[in-house]
Amino acid sequence: xxxxxxxxxxxxxxxxxxxxxxxxxxxxxxxxxxxxxxxxxxxxxxxxxxxxxxxxxxxxxxxxxxxxxxxxxxxxxxxxxxxxxxxxxxxxxxxxxxxxxxxxxxxxxxxxxxxxxxxxxxxxxxxxxxxxxxxxxxxxxxxxxxxxxxxxxxxxxxxxxxxxxxxxxxxxxxxxxxxxxxxxxxxxxxxxxxxxxxxxxxxxxxxxxxxxxxxxxxxxxxxxxxxxxxxxxxxxxxxxxxxxxxxxxxxxxxxxxxxxxxxxxxxxxxxxxxxxxxxxxxxxxxxxxxxxxxxxxxxxxxxxxxxxxxxxxxxxxxxxxxxxxxxxxxxxxxxxxxxxxxxxxxxxxxxxxxxxxxxxxxxxxxxxxxxxxxxxxxxxxxxxxxxxxxxxxxxxxxxxxxxxxxxxxxxxxxxxxxxxxxxxxxxxxxxxxxxxxxxxxxxxxxxxxxxxxxxxxxxxxxxxxxxxxxxxxxxxxxxxxxxxxxxxxxxxxxxxxxxxxxxxxxxxxxxxxxxxxxxxxxxxxxxxxxxxxxxxxxxxxxxxxxxxx
Numbered sequence: 102x103x104x105x106x107x108x109x110x111x112x113x114x115x116x117x118x119x120x121x122x123x124x125x126x127x128x129x130x131x132x133x134x135x136x137x138x139x140x141x142x143x144x145x146x147x148x149x150x151x152x153x154x155x156x157x158x159x160x161x162x163x164x165x166x167x168x169x170x171x172x173x174x175x176x177x178x179x180x181x182x183x184x185x186x187x188x189x190x191x192x193x194x195x196x197x198x199x200x201x202x203x204x205x206x207x208x209x210x211x212x213x214x215x216x217x218x219x220x221x222x223x224x225x226x227x228x229x230x231x232x233x234x235x236x237x238x239x240x241x242x243x244x245x246x247x248x249x250x251x252x253x254x255x256x257x258x259x260x261x262x263x264x265x266x267x268x269x270x271x272x273x274x275x276x277x278x279x280x281x282x283x284x285x286x287x288x289x290x291x292x293x294x295x296x297x298x299x300x301x302x303x304x305x306x307x308x309x310x311x312x313x314x315x316x317x318x319x320x321x322x323x324x325x326x327x328x329x330x331x332x333x334x335x336x337x338x339x340x341x342x343x344x345x346x347x348x349x350x351x352x353x354x355x356x357x358x359x360x361x362x363x364x365x366x367x368x369x370x371x372x373x374x375x376x377x378x379x380x381x382x383x384x385x386x387x388x389x390x391x392x393x394x395x396x397x398x399x400x401x402x403x404x405x406x407x408x409x410x411x412x413x414x415x416x417x418x419x420x421x422x423x424x425x426x427x428x429x430x431x432x433x434x435x436x437x438x439x440x441x442x443x444x445x446x447x448x449x450x451x452x453x454x455x456x457x458x459x460x461x462x463x464x465x466x467x468x469x470x471x472x473x474x475x476x477x478x479x480x481x482x483x484x485x486x487x488x489x490x491x492x493x494x495x496x497x498x499x500x501x502x503x504x505x506x507x508x509x510x511x512x513x514x515x516x517x518x519x520x521x522x523x524x525x526x527x528x529x530x531x532x533x534x535x536x537x538x539x540x541x542x543x544x545x546x547x548x549x550x551x552x553x554x555x556x557x558x559x560x561x562x563x564x565x566x567x568x569x570x571x572x573x574x575x576x577x578x579x580x581x582x583x584x585x586x587x588x589x590x591x592x593x594x595x596x597x598x599x600x601x602x603x604x605x606x607x608x609x610x611x612x613x614x615x616x617x618x619x620x621x622x623x624x625x626x627x628x629x630x631x632x633x634x635x636x637x638x639x640x641x642x643x644x645x646x647x648x649x650x
Contacts, residue, residue: 120132120133120134120168120169120170120502121613122613123182124538124540124573124574125527125529125536125538125574125576126524126525126526126527126538126539126540126574127525127540127542127574130170130182130185130187130542131169131170132168132170132174132182132185132187133154133168133170133174133497133498133499133502133506134180134498134499134500134502135176135180135495135496135497135498135499136495136496136497136498136499136500136503137179137180137493137494137495138453138454138494138495138496139453139483139491139492139493139494139495140178140179140493141178141179141484141492141493142492142493144471144486144492145178145471145484145492145493146467146468146469146471146473146484146513147515148467148513148514148515148516149175149176149177149183149513149514149515149516149545150175150176150177150178150482150511150512150513151173151174151175151197151198151199151511151512151513151514151516152173152174152176152197152475152482152497152508152511152512153171153172153173153174153186153194153195153196153197153210153508153509153510154167154168154171154174154480154497154498154506154507154508155167155168155171155193155195155215155506155507155508156168156171156505156506156507157217157478157480157505157506157507158504158505165501165502166501166502166503166504166505166506167480167498167502167504167505167506167507168497168498168502168506169502170185170187170188171187171193171194172185172186172187172188172189172190172194173186173189173190173194173197173208173210174186174187174197175516175518175543178493180495181572181573182573183516183518183543183544183545183573184233184518184542184543185542186210189229189233190210190212190227191212192212192213192214192224193212193213193214193215193222193224194210194211194212195210195211195215195222195249195509195510196210196211196249196250196251196252196509196510197209197210197510197512198210198252198510198512198514199512199514199515199516200254200257201254201257202228202254202257202258202294203257203258203295204257205230205231206230206231206516206517207228207229207230207231207236208228208229208230208233209226209227209228209229209252209254210226210227211224211225211226211227211247211249211252212224212225212226212227213225213247213249215249219324219330219331219334220334220337220460221248221249221265222248222249222250223246223247223248223249224246224247224249225238225239225240225247226238226239226240226247226252226260226262227239228294231517231518231519232519232520232521233518233520233521233522233542233543234521237294239252239260239292239294239297240297241262241264241290241292242290242292242297242298242299242302243290243299243302245264245266245288245290246264247262247264248262248263248264248265249509250263250338250339250340251263251289251338251339251340251341253340253341253342253343254294255291255343258293258294258295259291259292259293259294259300260291260292260294261289261290261291261341261342261343261349262289262290262292262341263287263288263289263290263338263339263340263341264287264288264289264290265285265287265288265332265334266285266286266287266288266304267283267284267285267286267329267330267332268283268284268285268286268306268332269282269283269284270282270283270284270306272284272311272318272326272333275311275312275314275317275318275335276317276318276319277318277319277326277333280327281318281319281325281326281327281333282326282327283324283326283327283328283329283331283332283333284306284311284326284332284333284335285324285332285333285334285335285336285337286304286305286306287304287305287334287336287337287338287353288302288303288304288305288338289301289302289303289338289341289349289351290302290303291343301364303349303351303362303367305335305336305338305353307367308362308367308368308369309336309353309356309360309369311333311335312376313335313336313353313356313358313375313376313377314333314335314336314355314356315355315356315357315375315376315389315390316335316355316414316424318333318335320422322414322422322424323335323337323355334355335355335356336353336355336356337353337354337355337356338351338352338353338354339352339354339392339393340352340392340393340394340395342394342395342396343364343396344396344399345399346364346399347364347365348361348362348363348364348370349361349362349364350362350394350395350396350406351394352391352392352393352394352408353375354390354391354392354411354414355390355414356375356376357374357375357388357389357390357391357426358372358373358374358375358376358377358378359372359373359374359391359394359406359408360372360373361373361404371437371439373406373435373437373444374387374388374389374444378444379442380437380442380443380444381442381443381444382444383443383444383445383446384445384446385446385449386433386435386444386445386446388408388410388412388433389410389411389412389414389426389427390411390412390413390414390424390426391408391409391410391411392408392409392411392461392462392463392477392510393407393408393409393462393463393464393510394406394407394408395407395408395464395466397434397466402438402439402440403436403437403438403439404436404437404439405434405435405436405437405447406434406435406437407432407433407434407435407464407465407466407472408432408433408435408464409430409431409432409433409462409463409464409474409475409477410427410430410431410432410433411430411457411458411459411460411462411477412425412426412427412428412429412430412431412457413425413426413427413430413457413458413459414459414460415459415460415478423459425457427457428455428457429451429452429455429456429457430452430456430457430458430462430476430477430479431449431450431451431452431474432449432450432464432472432474432485433446433448433449433450433464434446434447434448434449434466434472435447448472448487448488448489449489450464450472450474450483450485450489451489452474452476452479452481452483453483453491453494454481454494456476456479456481457479458476458477458478458479459477459478460477460478460507461475461477461478461507461508461509461510462474462475462476462477462478462509462510463475463477463509463510463511463512465511465512465513467484467513470487471484471485471486471487471492472484472485472487473485473511473512473513475508475509475510475511475512476508477507477508477509478507479507480496480497480498480503480505480506480507480508481494481495481496481497481508482494482495482497482508482511483495484513516545517545517546518543518544518545518546519544519545519546519599520541520542520543520544522541522542523600523601523602523603524539524540524541524544524589524591524600524602524603525539525540525541525542525602526538526539526587526588526589526602526603526605527587527605527608528584528585528586528587528605528606528607528608529607529608529609529610530583530584530607530608530609530610531609531610533578533580533581534578534579534580534581534582534583535578535579535582535583535584535587535607536576536577536578536579536610537552537565537576537577537578537579537584537587537589537605538574538575538576539552539574539575539576539589539602540573540574540575541591541600544591544599546591546593546594546599547570547591547592547593547599548569548570548592548593548594549567549568549569549570549591549592550567550568550570550575550577550589550590550591550592551564551566551567551589551590551592552564552565552566552567552568552577552587552588552589553565553587553588553589553590554584554585554586554587554588555586555587555588555604556586562588565577565579565584565587566579567592575589583607584607585606585607586604586605586606586607587604587605587607588601588602588603588604588605589601589602590602
């Protein structure tokens, strides 16, 4: 049945209510609600989803799109929240991942500013341990600023980053006017994570001529060159990888090429695709405006890589012109023969909904050979079998908030979270009794919650019941009884006590009221509406939403 909702849309009406009322124990959290269009099959790889969605459309007084709390998140396949990093990773966060550093599991994410019109961001990489405590902040070396596009942990010891360094040059040989003097010298660095020591640095202008740019300086789709903030981004590095031989793999989005770089001399070993490809590109192996190139396999004269092929170029905020080179974006695995110099497509991974992302994106080959593709500016992710069959697909938010949601990269990892903070608990009294709600942000180990009422000032407790933990928040409903002083214990799979919550004094339960009139297509259906809007507390604007229910 399809129902039409005629709503009075305000700064805090229908779009925002989609984010509210998710957790009684954590009313401060309003995470995205994944819109899952292909539920995960039994063949998906084990592990959690790691994403950091944000709004690609700016809010106005009458419209809000994208997640209400942009930040790093860990989700289960069914959309259930595991961890909200909102307010923990602060400022603007992206490229959120799990990895192993010095033998221990860690989280890391970029933190810094974000220029959606230019596609850059400057800041640092922040590491957290399994307790969600900050253990390290890593910045670029040699008086440079880390950009948002890349941090890749190599061999559990070093970090690979990229840098956008604006420099003045004479750009008239490439069609610029004398006033257009700024170009981006795209750089990569390898850093020792423990000490921050700079181990290697490579600069595009030392090795790659601006003739290789796919987007010329005019009309300015990759920067106009009139000032350092709008320098011509002729190369645009967005990923760096390193192989066991010490050589680097660099994705140059605005050259539509991937370069293998000698890890000692910095010389280019080969170019793949672009204007000066060393390889003959086989059927469907070409790509453009790509992201996230990674080494996959290397043996004899064969090198296999994965990448995300945008086949489109545009700004994250929708400004300016767009360039398309294929009907859809795709994830790709490519096999390169360095004797015959042939490149062939091993497998392509194409979007269920014909998505074409003008920016961002990633392709992750999982341990079981499945492939997880994140669709960047389209705000979706898909897991595939090795043959390209989709077995999971989700958008990063739902309803009106799903419009404009974007996610730079998306990953799947195994993860064990053991928060240092105590669980959150609340006790809410209603006409039927008391409902107790408990949650523990980031916890992956609790299998059972045991509930008690504290009966005196000395901490004596009366057992109320226990509930299997199946979601972020667990509830116990105690009929006909006021529970003033609720406590919960977290129990793991072996029966071990993990932690104890604080004591929650009872409060009256407040239920949501939404200013929405429901008009059904079905005859004789009753309509409900609340009256809060009559009091003139908020400026309102009439809107209309359609939902399938």
